[in-house]
Amino acid sequence: LAVIVEKKEFENEQKNIFYVPSTLKFLQDLAKHHRNQLNIPIIGLTGSNGKTTTKEIIHAVLSQKYKVQYTFGNLNNHIGVPITLLSIKPEHEIAVIEMGANHQKEIEMLCELAQPHIGYITNFGKAHLEGFGGVEGVIKGKSELYDYLKNNKQTILVNEQDPIQVEKTNDYENxxxxxxxxxxxQFSEFVKDNLVGLVYNENQALSKLTGNYNYTNLCAAASLGLHFDLNFAQIKMAIENYLPTNMRSQVLEKNGKTFVLDTYNANPSSMAESLKNFTNFNxxxxxxxxxxxxxxxESEVEHQSILDLATSLNFDEIITVGNEFRKINATSKSYLNSKELSDYLKSNKIESMNILLKGSRGIALEEILEFID
Structure with a gap:
């Protein structure tokens, strides 16, 4: 219908080519205009770990009763959030908007666009320390979601086992x-065959996810389901049928081996939890x-801390990939990148029956999967 450009020489209104000083600001303004026309509940979601998995499960749960639009993939930044908002159509009854950030004031800006009615912060961990300026900066930056919700008298979803969430919302009633x-x-946790589930009023729902940290994600989704008047049978159906396919806590079977594929992202908090959880595998x-x-x-200190933790957990084999680990890991099991490790695996076999792959997106550890027999 139209083209928006920020180079004046391309302007031609007769052909519906319109000039604006900033196409990014136009995209954001258009999204905010569209958001202001909507009359449906908007759920805003942020946090250091588990945002995307939680968003996916919330979508799965609420979709049992409602037509739900939600953030696709990782479209959670200053460009992705406007795109998600603009994808909300008249038939949608609820929207789930994931909001990511790597510096102060970013969540504040995304809240002004999305204007959520309900907000949830998964946790406050050691992610994007460089941009936020340390852990305290992370807490302050993520809490911008709370600030928006409080200032606009909206609802906050709180995990009362997280002391930071409790402290930040202690004086708020909604x-x-x-x-x-x-x-x-109130839920309780149960684990079967390394998969995590929850119990509500003596009814069980077992997911296809691994890790205690995913129990909290399930609780958040179930709480929102109950809040929006779903019965537990519907919630159970969603949880049990949700299959992770996005390289987050995926459990795969291949050639008689069990793989935990968690290669979409990593920070010290999520890495430590993944390692501890993996010790439960037989x-x-x-x-x-x-x-x-x-x-x-903080990079060298945090990588050393993770390597020390891995060593203390007595895994049969520890392999590291990347320059940061290479600096502190002088063993022969240290590789500069995924290609270097892949080349090694072409002629060398990993004997273990259980293999965890965990690293930041830029390392692309999933690329080595095909080279493990």
Whole structure:
């Protein structure tokens, strides 16, 4: 219908080519205009770890009853959020908007665009330390979602087992809570064959996800489902049928081996949780861990901490990939990139029956999967 350009020489209004000073600002303004026409609940989601998985499960749960639009893939930044908002159509009844950030004031800006009615922060971890300026900067930056919700008298979803969430929302009444005996919704965890599930009123729902950290993600989605009047049978159906396909906590079987593929992203918090969870798998275990990016001055200390943790957990084999790990790991099991490791694996076999792959997106550890027999 039209083309928007920010180079004046291309302007031709007779052909519907319109000039604006900034196409990015135009995209954001258009998205905000569209958002202001909507009259449906908007759920805003951020956090250091688990945003995308939580968003996917929330979508799966709410879709049992409603037509839900949600952030596709990782379109969660200053460009992705406007694109997601503009994809909301008249038939949609709820929207779930994931908001990512790597510096202060970014969540604040995304909230002004999305204007959420309900907000949830998955956790406050060691992610994007370089841009946020340390852990305290992460907490302040993510809490911009709380600031927006409080200022606009909207609803906050709170995990009462997270002391930071409790502290930040202690003086606020408009909350949906889970995780404590006095919470609005009370769940308990169970694990079967390394997969995590939840129990609600003696009814079980077992997911296809691994890791205790995903139990919290399930609780958040179930809480929103109950808040929006779904029954637990519907929630159970969604949880049990949700199949992760986005390289986040994926459990795969290949040639008699069990793989945990968690290669979409990594930071010190999520890496530590993944390593601890992997110790619960039965049989020999090999970990292949890639660099954690965007840690700034904390990088060497954090990589050393993870390597020390991995060593203490007594895995059968530790393989590292990336320059940051290479600096501190002088063993022969250290590779500069995924291609170098792939070349090694073409003629060398990993004997372990359980293999964890975990690293930042830039390391692309999933590329080595085809070379493991």
């Amino acid at each position: 909350k949906i809570t889970f995780g404590a005996e006095t919470a609005d919704y 049989g020999a275990k090999t970990i292949i861990i890639g660099d954690m990016l965007e840690l700034g001055e």
